[in-house]
Amino acid sequence: MSDAPGGPDTGDPESNGGETLSNKAAKKRRRREPPPDPAPLPGLVDAHTHLAACGGRDAETVRAICDHAQAVGVDHVVTVADDMVDARWAVSAAGWDDRVYAAVALHPMHAGDLNDETAAELEQMVRHPRVVAVGETGLDYYWPGKSDECAPLEVQHETFRWHIDLAKRVGKPLMIHNREADRDLLDILAAEGAPESVIMHCFSGDRNVARECVERGFILSFAGTVSFANADELRVAAELVPDDQILVETDAPFLTPHPYRGQPNQSYCLPYTARALAEVRGVADAEMARLLGANARRVYGIPLP
Numbered sequence: 001m002s003d004a005p006g007g008p009d010t011g012d013p014e015s016n017g018g019e020t021l022s023n024k025a026a027k028k029r030r031r032r033e034p035p036p037d038p039a040p041l042p043g044l045v046d047a048h049t050h051l052a053a054c055g056g057r058d059a060e061t062v063r064a065i066c067d068h069a070q071a072v073g074v075d076h077v078v079t080v081a082d083d084m085v086d087a088r089w090a091v092s093a094a095g096w097d098d099r100v101y102a103a104v105a106l107h108p109m110h111a112g113d114l115n116d117e118t119a120a121e122l123e124q125m126v127r128h129p130r131v132v133a134v135g136e137t138g139l140d141y142y143w144p145g146k147s148d149e150c151a152p153l154e155v156q157h158e159t160f161r162w163h164i165d166l167a168k169r170v171g172k173p174l175m176i177h178n179r180e181a182d183r184d185l186l187d188i189l190a191a192e193g194a195p196e197s198v199i200m201h202c203f204s205g206d207r208n209v210a211r212e213c214v215e216r217g218f219i220l221s222f223a224g225t226v227s228f229a230n231a232d233e234l235r236v237a238a239e240l241v242p243d244d245q246i247l248v249e250t251d252a253p254f255l256t257p258h259p260y261r262g263q264p265n266q267s268y269c270l271p272y273t274a275r276a277l278a279e280v281r282g283v284a285d286a287e288m289a290r291l292l293g294a295n296a297r298r299v300y301g302i303p304l305p
């Protein structure tokens with residue numbers, strides 16, 4: 001984006017023939033343009049992405065996304081499901097390419113889809129050896145009232161409790177989506193008893209929430225948001241997390257890291273966010289990548305490539 005000092009000049013439509021484009025048209029074009037490849041940063045694992053929403057349709061398109069990611073050091077990705085259709089797809093995708101692992105659950109938006117049938121099917125899928133987490137589940141307080149599609153709070157609570165219990169029964173990590181629901185989410189987890197491994201995906205809380213999560217032994221997974229210009233409080237949170245409780249993710253196709261915010265995100269963009277974390281924590285990029293990769297492999301049980 002134009003506010004990037006010394007940013008790459010490739011891929012900027014305004015840098016050639018910009019005069020003939022209106023500002024608005026140039027902006028629109030740039031929003032569709034994928035960010036350039038980052039310099040490779042070996043050893044990374046994308047701890048949370050949505051391959052289907054990134055253009056993955058079949059074995060071939062999934063392979064292309066993984067090839068692109070691997071070329072810049074992202075050896076494995078965890079593709080995360082939102083609903084039943086997505087969950088079945090994610091399990092298939094994990095079978096098409098051995099760089100892909102899956103997480104399945106009903107997103108809080110779709111919490112109303114839980115019934116005897118879907119519960120049985122989800123439980124069966126979660127036990128699949130290439131499914132490495134129960135997620136994403138949790139609470140979303142942003143959408144209720146704004147979208148009729150979103151499950152109401154009581155339904156979200158009920159379905160979240162079911163997923164907590166499922167994670168404990170199958171002994172796999174619980175991957176949590178939390179949007180503007182810090183207090184209720186932490187209280188429900190405490191009341192139910194958290195599973196051994198809890199991942200706060202796309203962590204977005206302040207330093208106090210971060211401290212509370214750290215004390216409870218949760219893993220904090222940071223997305224491109226940690227690199228955004230207005231994210232000072234999130235960077236404070238990212239700095240205080242102990243070495244063995246931090247992960248990095250794209251949550252692609254959303255949340256593209258600075259300076260490409262608003263452009264399409266994919267797993268190959270992960271090194272931008274890993275470097276942002278290295279800067280926040282005052283460590284070398286390579287060291288940060290090694291740590292982030294090792295944590296993901298430990299938490300999800302993913303072997304080295």
Ligand SMILES: [Zn+2]
Nearest residue numbers: 136177201202
């Ligand atoms: Zn989420």
Ligand SMILES: [Zn+2]
Nearest residue numbers: 048080136251
């Ligand atoms: Zn997600």
